Amino acid sequence: MNAGWIIPFIIIGGAxxxxxxxxxxQLNKYVVNPWLASAVSFALITLFFLGASLIMPHPLPTREQLAQMPWWAVVGGLVGAVQVYAGLTLVNKVGAGPFVGFTVTAALVTSLLVDHFGWFRMQPHALNPGRIIGGLLLVGGIGLIAKF
Incomplete structure (x- = not known):
């Protein structure tokens, strides 16, 4: 991917x-069962990425790369499933604005900790006053969105 498209792609992904x-x-509303609705959502994702990997099958990991992979690396999708399930079952109760606001705020605050401590083999980025103030502004912003 061209480096000039990185930030726009991330922004589009967030939107x-x-x-x-x-x-x-809405999927949950009409399918009724949140577990089945989650399965439908992930089945489409799985089919999409299986198709993409068939179209572009390279590169493939080596045995050495797979042997060096931490055990928790494959759990990322399951962690993401918590967010999907929450969206299926809760977005209609609180509204899209507060739901996404809480999601983004929680994700950013957690990301600051991941960066600071270098969790999950991330390169550490120390907390500093600017990062702390930015996190606090997000927390304040979601408080306002949820209240009004």
Whole structure:
């Protein structure tokens, strides 16, 4: 991917996440069973990426790379499933704005900790006053969105 598209792609992904939460809320409304609705959502994701990997099958990991992979690396999708399930079952109760606001705020505050402590083999980025103030502004912002 061209480096000039990185930030716009991330922004588009964030915008689509808001749409996805609302779409998943409707999926759950009509499928009725949140576990089945989650399975439908993930089945489409799985089929999409299986198709993409068939179209572009390279590169493939080596045995050495797979042997060096931490055990928790494969759990990322399951962790993401918690967010999908929350969207399916809760977005209609609180609204898309507060739902995404809480999601983004919780994700950013947690990301600051992941960066600071270098969790999950991330390169450490120390907390500093600017990062702390930015996190606090997000927390304050979601408080306002949820209240009004």
């Amino acid at each position: 689509l996440q808001s749409c996805g939460a609302a779409m998943n809320g």
